[in-house]
Amino acid sequence: MNREDFPMLKKDIVYFDNGATTLKPRVVIDKMNKYYLEHTSNIHRGDYEAAIKTNELYDGVRDLVSKFINCNSDEVIYTAGTTMSINMVVFGYMRKYLKKGDVVLLNKAEHASNVLPWIKLREEIGFEIKYVPLNKDYELTIDNIKKCVTDKTKVVSLAHVSNVVGDVRDVKSIGKYCRDKGIIFCVDGAQSVPHMKVDFKESNMDFLSFSGHKMCGPTGVGVLVGRKELLEEMDPLCFGGGMNSFFEEDYSYELKTVPTKFEAGTPPIAEVIGLGEAIKYLMSIGMDKIHNYEMDLKKYLIEKIKDIDNLIIYNKNTDSGIISFNIDGVFAQDTAIYLNHYHIYVRAGNHCAKMLKDEINIKNTVRVSMYFYNNKEDIDKLVDVLKNSKDIFKVII
Amino acid sequence: MDENFRREIILDNYSDPMNRGLIEDDSYLKTRTNSESCIDDLNFMMKIEDNIVKDIRFDGEACAISTSATSIMIRYLIGKTVEEVREILINYQNMINEKEYNKELLGELNVYDNIQPNRKNCALIPSVAVEKMLENLK
Numbered sequence: 001m002n003r004e005d006f007p008m009l010k011k012d013i014v015y016f017d018n019g020a021t022t023l024k025p026r027v028v029i030d031k032m033n034k035y036y037l038e039h040t041s042n043i044h045r046g047d048y049e050a051a052i053k054t055n056e057l058y059d060g061v062r063d064l065v066s067k068f069i070n071c072n073s074d075e076v077i078y079t080a081g082t083t084m085s086i087n088m089v090v091f092g093y094m095r096k097y098l099k100k101g102d103v104v105l106l107n108k109a110e111h112a113s114n115v116l117p118w119i120k121l122r123e124e125i126g127f128e129i130k131y132v133p134l135n136k137d138y139e140l141t142i143d144n145i146k147k148c149v150t151d152k153t154k155v156v157s158l159a160h161v162s163n164v165v166g167d168v169r170d171v172k173s174i175g176k177y178c179r180d181k182g183i184i185f186c187v188d189g190a191q192s193v194p195h196m197k198v199d200f201k202e203s204n205m206d207f208l209s210f211s212g213h214k215m216c217g218p219t220g221v222g223v224l225v226g227r228k229e230l231l232e233e234m235d236p237l238c239f240g241g242g243m244n245s246f247f248e249e250d251y252s253y254e255l256k257t258v259p260t261k262f263e264a265g266t267p268p269i270a271e272v273i274g275l276g277e278a279i280k281y282l283m284s285i286g287m288d289k290i291h292n293y294e295m296d297l298k299k300y301l302i303e304k305i306k307d308i309d310n311l312i313i314y315n316k317n318t319d320s321g322i323i324s325f326n327i328d329g330v331f332a333q334d335t336a337i338y339l340n341h342y343h344i345y346v347r348a349g350n351h352c353a354k355m356l357k358d359e360i361n362i363k364n365t366v367r368v369s370m371y372f373y374n375n376k377e378d379i380d381k382l383v384d385v386l387k388n389s390k391d392i393f394k395v396i397i
Numbered sequence: 398m399d400e401n402f403r404r405e406i407i408l409d410n411y412s413d414p415m416n417r418g419l420i421e422d423d424s425y426l427k428t429r430t431n432s433e434s435c436i437d438d439l440n441f442m443m444k445i446e447d448n449i450v451k452d453i454r455f456d457g458e459a460c461a462i463s464t465s466a467t468s469i470m471i472r473y474l475i476g477k478t479v480e481e482v483r484e485i486l487i488n489y490q491n492m493i494n495e496k497e498y499n500k501e502l503l504g505e506l507n508v509y510d511n512i513q514p515n516r517k518n519c520a521l522i523p524s525v526a527v528e529k530m531l532e533n534l535k
Contacts, residue, residue, distance in 0.1 A: 349436040
């Protein structure tokens with residue numbers, strides 16, 4: 001649906017790499033252009049017309065985010081993207097919070113951005129990282145989380161939707177469980193916030209991270225939402241202009257309040273404004289409508305490809321538009337190159353979840369990740385090409 | 398070169414590559430290589446004795462181009478002196494990067510003389526690996 005809103009779709013392509021980044025609708029591009037063409041100016045302290053307008057738009061995006069995911073406006077921090085958001089939580093909050101002997105629960109399907117920061121901080125503090133086992137379908141369940149929790153468990157950090165398996169984790173139940181146990185609950189929403197209704201408060205999240213560019217917005221901007229009282233405790237990773245109240249010769253200084261203290265320097269202004277427009281655009285379609293549409297597409301795709309010879313599908317039953325597969329005996333990258341020959345854009349690799357190989361016994365997969373502007377014709381094209389893959393090497397060599 | 402012939406050589410080496418599988422032997426030089434632009438991840442080992450390449454072996458997951466290039470290169474380099482190998486690598490890399498090179502020095506490796514730009518890094522993997530191992534040669 002809404003295909004006409006996306007200039008990229010005028011090209012003869014099938015875009016199935018939405019897990020990596022999404023296409024941008026005209027309204028988002030226009031909104032950013034308008035900033036550059038009509039009211040370029042810096043935010044904060046501008047006393048002239050263009051700057052006042054820019055400031056209004058920039059700060060207004062916090063209200064949009066707060067409506068979009070149900071949090072308070074002053075709990076919204078603009079970041080460079082999900083990776084930056086998670087690093088801010090780990091090195092800004094957890095560095096002070098965690099002690100030697102504490103346990104952080106992760107799992108092996110997590111993206112590098114929700115593993116490596118923890119591994120790095122662990123070197124410094126000596127807390128323990130435990131990986132919650134996945135079930136037989138490579139999914140993360142609340143039961144397995146509960147089995148791993150002890151009185152040493154201080155943090156559960158997970159992706160709401162895994163970027164390879166595509167399983168939707170039950171954040172509502174997990175959040176409730178963590179809150180009752182006094183465990184901090186960190187959610188990577190990069191693959192969920194663009195695709196379904198996510199509710200920060202209702203799911204008892206403590207921190208939620210997501211990126212603009214995976215939800216029709218521009219690259220270079222993302223969001224960290226944190227519970228206000230935790231953000232008060234959290235240290236900024238970046239110091240400079242815009243985030244301090246004063247600093248003096250005697251080394252004294254005072255930082256501004258949340259969220260301003262986390263936004264040193266000139267932020268990506270056009271991108272924040274673009275992100276706001278993307279949020280408005282998604283809300284105008286409706287997140288439930290988007291999710292239901294993607295589920296219909298997924299059912300259609302699975303129905304069509306489940307009987308193709310030599311096709312191994314790793315996640316037939318998950319509730320997201322992510323499908324990972326391999327053609328038996330063909331290296332994932334060769335399959336992606338083959339599909340590109342027919343202008344079908346997919347991603348091959350480990351998708352940054354480099355430990356998933358321990359569970360799934362295969363390092364690399366081909367990933368199709370859908371969004372609401374994909375349609376059944378896209379799927380038919382993919383299915384056709386996959387059905388005729390016996391000549392794959394003639395095509396790619 | 399005839400396209401079918403080229404494809405046949407590449408596919409033969411991909412489906413049944415030379416010296417796939419590593420062995421336990423500390424007298425070998427070793428390296429792991431993965432290119433920044435692709436997902437290939439290969440381990441290499443090479444034995445040099447009296448200045449001559451006696452053996453090269455590899456293992457790992459990789460695409461058709463890098464696997465076949467590895468196989469062809471292994472077959473071609475075994476028996477050559479270290480100096481000859483260095484010369485071959487320079488010429489091979491020049492060929493892949495569309496610079497001047499001596500075709501006569503490259504034997505069957507010439508099948509990659511017309512590689513698509515986005516596959517260059519795949520074709521370069523074995524060459525980078527051998528080069529890395531030679532750096533460790535004292």
